[in-house]
Amino acid sequence: MTTLAVGVVGAGWMATDYHVPAFTSHPRTRVVAFAERDADRRSTVEEELSVPGYDDISSMLAAHDLDIVSICTPPSTHEAIFIAAVEAGCHVLCEKPLALSAESASRMADAAAAADIVTQIGYLHRYYRNYQRAMTILSNDLLGDLVEITVAHHSAPPSQGWYYNPTLSGGGVARDLFPHSLDVLFELFDESPDVTDASVRYLRDRNVEDAARASMTFGDVPVELSATWTQTEGVSRVLVVGTEGWLELDSKTLQGDVHGRPFEFQQGSLPLVDLGIANLFPASDEDAHTERIHDFADHAVAGDPDTSAPVGRGVAVAEVIDAVYERSGVDPRGER
Amino acid sequence: MRVLVTGATGFIGLNLLAALEETDHEPVAMVRPSSTTTRLPDGVDTVEADLSDTDSLTTALADVEGVVHLAAAVYDTASMATVNTSGTERLVEAATRGDIDRFVFLSTIGAHPEVPADAESTYQQSKVASEELLFGREHPFEVAAIYPTYIFGPRDYRLTRYEHVRPIATNRVLVPPLYTDAKYNIVHVDDVVGTVGRCLDGEATGRQLVTGPNLTNGQVLKAIARHTPGKCRVVTVPYGAIRWGVKPAMDLLHRVGISPVPGEGFLERGDFGTVRPALTEQAPVDQRPWEAALSETVEWYEAVGLL
Ligand SMILES: NC(=O)c1ccc[n+]([C@@H]2O[C@H](COP(=O)([O-])OP(=O)(O)OC[C@H]3O[C@@H](n4cnc5c(N)ncnc54)[C@H](OP(=O)(O)O)[C@@H]3O)[C@@H](O)[C@H]2O)c1
Numbered sequence: 001m002t003t004l005a006v007g008v009v010g011a012g013w014m015a016t017d018y019h020v021p022a023f024t025s026h027p028r029t030r031v032v033a034f035a036e037r038d039a040d041r042r043s044t045v046e047e048e049l050s051v052p053g054y055d056d057i058s059s060m061l062a063a064h065d066l067d068i069v070s071i072c073t074p075p076s077t078h079e080a081i082f083i084a085a086v087e088a089g090c091h092v093l094c095e096k097p098l099a100l101s102a103e104s105a106s107r108m109a110d111a112a113a114a115a116d117i118v119t120q121i122g123y124l125h126r127y128y129r130n131y132q133r134a135m136t137i138l139s140n141d142l143l144g145d146l147v148e149i150t151v152a153h154h155s156a157p158p159s160q161g162w163y164y165n166p167t168l169s170g171g172g173v174a175r176d177l178f179p180h181s182l183d184v185l186f187e188l189f190d191e192s193p194d195v196t197d198a199s200v201r202y203l204r205d206r207n208v209e210d211a212a213r214a215s216m217t218f219g220d221v222p223v224e225l226s227a228t229w230t231q232t233e234g235v236s237r238v239l240v241v242g243t244e245g246w247l248e249l250d251s252k253t254l255q256g257d258v259h260g261r262p263f264e265f266q267q268g269s270l271p272l273v274d275l276g277i278a279n280l281f282p283a284s285d286e287d288a289h290t291e292r293i294h295d296f297a298d299h300a301v302a303g304d305p306d307t308s309a310p311v312g313r314g315v316a317v318a319e320v321i322d323a324v325y326e327r328s329g330v331d332p333r334g335e336r
Numbered sequence: 337m338r339v340l341v342t343g344a345t346g347f348i349g350l351n352l353l354a355a356l357e358e359t360d361h362e363p364v365a366m367v368r369p370s371s372t373t374t375r376l377p378d379g380v381d382t383v384e385a386d387l388s389d390t391d392s393l394t395t396a397l398a399d400v401e402g403v404v405h406l407a408a409a410v411y412d413t414a415s416m417a418t419v420n421t422s423g424t425e426r427l428v429e430a431a432t433r434g435d436i437d438r439f440v441f442l443s444t445i446g447a448h449p450e451v452p453a454d455a456e457s458t459y460q461q462s463k464v465a466s467e468e469l470l471f472g473r474e475h476p477f478e479v480a481a482i483y484p485t486y487i488f489g490p491r492d493y494r495l496t497r498y499e500h501v502r503p504i505a506t507n508r509v510l511v512p513p514l515y516t517d518a519k520y521n522i523v524h525v526d527d528v529v530g531t532v533g534r535c536l537d538g539e540a541t542g543r544q545l546v547t548g549p550n551l552t553n554g555q556v557l558k559a560i561a562r563h564t565p566g567k568c569r570v571v572t573v574p575y576g577a578i579r580w581g582v583k584p585a586m587d588l589l590h591r592v593g594i595s596p597v598p599g600e601g602f603l604e605r606g607d608f609g610t611v612r613p614a615l616t617e618q619a620p621v622d623q624r625p626w627e628a629a630l631s632e633t634v635e636w637y638e639a640v641g642l643l
Contacts, residue, residue, distance in 0.1 A: 133641045134641075135641075136639075136640060136641030137640060137641040137642065140639070140640040140641065141372065141374050141375050141493070142493065142640055142641075142642070144372040145372055145374065243370070243372060244372060244493070244494070258493075258494070258495045258498075259494040259495055259496075261494075261495040261496075261498050261499060263498075263502070263642055270502075270505050270506045270565075270566070270643065271506040271507075272506075272507075272508060272566075273506070273507055273508065274502075274503065274506035274507055275514070276514075277594070277595060277596060279506070
């Protein structure tokens with residue numbers, strides 16, 4: 001059985017905590033090299049992983065015959081790395097946000113289309129079991145006709161400095177957090193929304209917005225999105241209302257009601273014991289990060305480009321986020 | 337035959353439309369503006385009408401030869417008299433004026449003349465009131481009425497059977513008070529829609545029972561458990577143990593504030609459609625096993641993400 005050789009670009013926590021362990025635990029992939037610009041970090045990680053580190057993607061590509069490149073660097077670097085990887089014939093897993101703008105994302109999509117490769121953007125939420133269950137419930141029309149959807153995603157302010165530099169990040173919290181929810185919404189509706197209203201705020205006087213909200217319609221269903229960097233422990237919650245019921249979920253709890261009959265799941269599972277007045281859920285081994293990376297690896301091994309979120313999805317998401325900034329009257333890539 | 341189907345968006349209606357796709361009958365789904373039409377099979381004709389509006393019914397009947405009348409208020413007690421009784425009357429009258437060959441009505445087991453009706457049940461009484469209307473007078477069309485017991489099967493979008501399954505899927509051991517005592521007579525929804533088909537074909541007319549075997553609580557709950565993820569063990573206890581054990585225990589728990597309800601409710605003994613032995617397992621079609629009705633309901637809940 002052949003295994004695919006993986007090169008990871010960017011050796012931050014996303015790479016060392018998630019990408020490297022997941023590609024290592026997948027039976028058909030192995031990490032053979034990484035690239036990291038910072039020399040100190042590079043030597044630390046070289047020692048930790050016992051694989052060679054390079055200072056950029058081109059030297060890594062020159063030294064190894066890679067099958068997969070996984071991109072864990074800040075957004076401003078994605079386009080060049082992505083294009084170099086696909087031109088070398090590699091399958092690519094790229095962290096979100098895909099790019100600084102929809103234009104940049106489109107150039108990446110064009111490059112991918114010209115090469116016969118598999119791509120996936122690193123959206124996470126759809127890999128939570130509650131989200132998968134909710135998608136099954138919704139795609140089977142259990143709630144009747146959808147009336148409206150509200151998404152609230154509030155996380156801790158990121159610790160790395162690049163998030164606050166618009167030329168590196170392509171914007172603030174909207175660029176950072178909206179992609180996960182938009183990916184799920186695209187999956188549900190299978191069409192692009194109209195952004196009807198949006199605004200951003202600078203609660204802590206940062207260089208990029210740390211509060212954003214947007215109103216959009218998918219077909220005739222209004223969707224409200226809001227996101228901030230304000231919390232110590234993050235919360236990301238979705239409320240879906242239909243003509244015959246509702247459901248609300250975060251990654252831990254999914255509950256709802258259809259025609260007055262309630263249901264509840266935790267991490268996708270029913271209770272082990274439900275006494276009506278109290279219930280107990282089974283322990284969960286859920287690991288959405290590993291699942292999304294393994295899912296990509298499975299597709300790469302099979303040569304199947306139809307991943308959960310190919311690069312085209314990244315373009316569609318970037319278009320919505322660009323529209324949100326336009327409606328808000330700000331230039332996400334410029335200084336305030 | 338082109339047939340108007342009222343209640344097409346309900347549990348039996350959706351199963352009927354799926355089954356009619358395999359036949360020569362061409363359904364026209366009668367819907368209200370508020371109905372969810374996305375679950376109707378692709379390409380099925382629809383017509384907007386309301387049982388409270390005679391003109392709308394007359395229009396809906398204009399180009400059909402048959403009527404299958406399923407629409408009813410099944411849970412909303414307040415609208416049972418107006419929807420189930422007056423609504424049926426309006427539809428029969430509109431059909432009388434129209435050019436209709438067959439009229440198939442979905443009644444309920446308690447409204448059959450040989451089954452004692454529950455005088456307390458507004459629902460059953462609303463169906464009993466249609467008997468006279470259908471069988472006490474002459475009609476320019478053939479009349480069939482179907483009397484099913486307790487129906488299970490897929491496409492239960494209103495989750496009317498979910499509460500029979502959920503406690504079994506969410507517990508590893510099921511003992512009272514997690515269930516209350518009940519007896520059942522269960523039929524597969526396929527038997528009901530099959531019977532509608534026979535009536536549309538003219539092979540069955542008049543009153544048609546659709547009944548299964550009478551079943552105990554233990555038989556039903558254990559069958560559900562066999563098909564439900566989680567491998568729940570159902571422990572059946574004699575009613576006396578509920579009477580003298582569970583009720584006082586729940587009363588005590590209620591007094592000390594642990595149980596939100598007292599023990600009284602746990603004495604209820606439900607009867608979901610049982611009939612006297614001579615009337616069991618009747619239908620003008622080859623019947624599907626009652627256990628398949630349960631397992632296919634469970635499978636459907638799993639497929640749509642609810643188990
Ligand atoms: N399920 C059983 O075990 C059982 C047993 C014996 C007899 N039945 C009989 O079988 C028939 C169908 O039952 P079901 O279980 O399929 O019911 P259901 O799922 O509750 O569906 C009820 C249907 O009736 C329609 N309806 C309700 N009020 C209406 C009104 N005012 N005007 C027009 N349409 C109206 C609903 O339309 P919307 O979608 O617009 O709400 C829906 O299509 C009923 O007559 C019931 O009494 C059922």
